[in-house]
Amino acid sequence: MxxxxxxxxxxxxxxxxxxxxxxxxxxxxxxxxxxxxxxxxxxxxxxxxGVGRNLGLVESAASPNAFKNQINEVLEKYNWDVETFQKTKLKPVDKLSETELSIMKEVRDVVLKPTSDTALQKTIPGQDIEKYISGVYTEIGGYVAKIDDMGHIKNYDDVVESSRLDYSFPDGWRPYPEDGDTYGKIVFKSQKIDSIEIPYGERFGGTNIDGPPCTLNGFTGSRNGEIVPEWQFDDRYLPKQGAEIYKVINGNEILVGVFNGKKFVAVN
Known part of the structure; x- marks a missing residue:
C-alpha cells in the first residue's frame, strides 16, 4: 500500500x-x-x-458519519438541543447534576467504538513531523479522533480549538503556539483497538485524571461549535501499514510520509 x-x-x-x-x-x-x-x-x-486514499485532497464538509451530524436525533430522547449539549459539555464534571451526568454519558456511549478498519486521526505538533519521517518516532498513542469527526477541520486555529490543543507545559512551552500555522496529522488504522477507550473521569466511571482543557466527559472541550468525541490509547503502538503523515500549513495538506509496516518513509 x-x-x-x-x-x-x-x-x-x-x-x-x-x-x-x-x-x-x-x-x-x-x-x-x-x-x-x-x-x-x-x-x-x-x-x-480508508487510509491511503486522500493523498493531499481535502474535504470541506463533515462526513455524513460525523457524530455532529447525528447528535440531534440522539438528543431528542432527552429533550435537549445542541446548544444545551454544548453548554453542558463545557461544565466541569464536578459541577454536573446527576441528570446532566447521566445524559452526557448516555450520549457519549452512543458513539460507536473504532474498529481495526476505522480511519483515525492523530494531530501532532509541527516540529514532530520530522521525528516520524526520520524514524525517531514510529508509534502513536494518547488522544485520537475518528477521521469522520475531525477530517473536515483543516485550519490551524480550528484544529487547535476543536481538539483543545491550547495547553502549555509547566515550563510555559506550548506545542501549538497561539500564532502558529503548521501542524502534523497522522491518518491511520490500528490493530490495537482493545487498547483504546473513552477518556472518562471518575464521575463517568473512568480513570482519566488529566486536567483542563480535558473535559473528562469523552468529548473535546471545543468552543467553536464542533463536536468531537475523543478516544485514548493506553500506550503507544505501531499503526497499520499504509498510515499517512501530513504536514498541514494554513489548512493545506501535504502528504510527507507513508508507514511501511516498520517506519514512515518520506514521500518526495
Whole structure:
C-alpha cells in the first residue's frame, strides 16, 4: 500500500499545489494532466473511506458519519438541543447534576467504538513531523479522533480549538503556539483497538485524571461549535501499514510520509 501511495503522489503532485478543496476551482491544471487529476479526485476524495486514499485532497464538509451530524436525533430522547449539549459539555464534571451526568454519558456511549478498519486521526505538533519521517518516532498513542469527526477541520486555529490543543507545559512551552500555522496529522488504522477507550473521569466511571482543557466527559472541550468525541490509547503502538503523515500549513495538506509496516518513509 505504501508503494502504491508513493507512486500515486509522484504522479499527481509535480504539476499542482496541495490546497483546500474550496480552492480547487482556482487551480490551473495543465491540459495533459486534467484527465489524470479527475480520475485521482474520484478515487481519493474521501479519506473517511480508508487510509491511503486522500493523498493531499481535502474535504470541506463533515462526513455524513460525523457524530455532529447525528447528535440531534440522539438528543431528542432527552429533550435537549445542541446548544444545551454544548453548554453542558463545557461544565466541569464536578459541577454536573446527576441528570446532566447521566445524559452526557448516555450520549457519549452512543458513539460507536473504532474498529481495526476505522480511519483515525492523530494531530501532532509541527516540529514532530520530522521525528516520524526520520524514524525517531514510529508509534502513536494518547488522544485520537475518528477521521469522520475531525477530517473536515483543516485550519490551524480550528484544529487547535476543536481538539483543545491550547495547553502549555509547566515550563510555559506550548506545542501549538497561539500564532502558529503548521501542524502534523497522522491518518491511520490500528490493530490495537482493545487498547483504546473513552477518556472518562471518575464521575463517568473512568480513570482519566488529566486536567483542563480535558473535559473528562469523552468529548473535546471545543468552543467553536464542533463536536468531537475523543478516544485514548493506553500506550503507544505501531499503526497499520499504509498510515499517512501530513504536514498541514494554513489548512493545506501535504502528504510527507507513508508507514511501511516498520517506519514512515518520506514521500518526495
Amino acid at each position: 505504501a508503494d502504491s501511495a508513493i507512486t500515486s503522489v509522484k504522479n499527481i503532485t509535480s504539476t499542482r499545489k496541495v490546497v483546500d478543496a474550496r480552492d480547487i476551482g482556482k487551480i490551473h491544471i495543465p491540459a495533459e494532466n486534467t484527465h489524470l487529476f479527475e480520475n485521482k479526485a474520484k478515487q481519493m476524495f474521501s479519506i473517511a473511506e
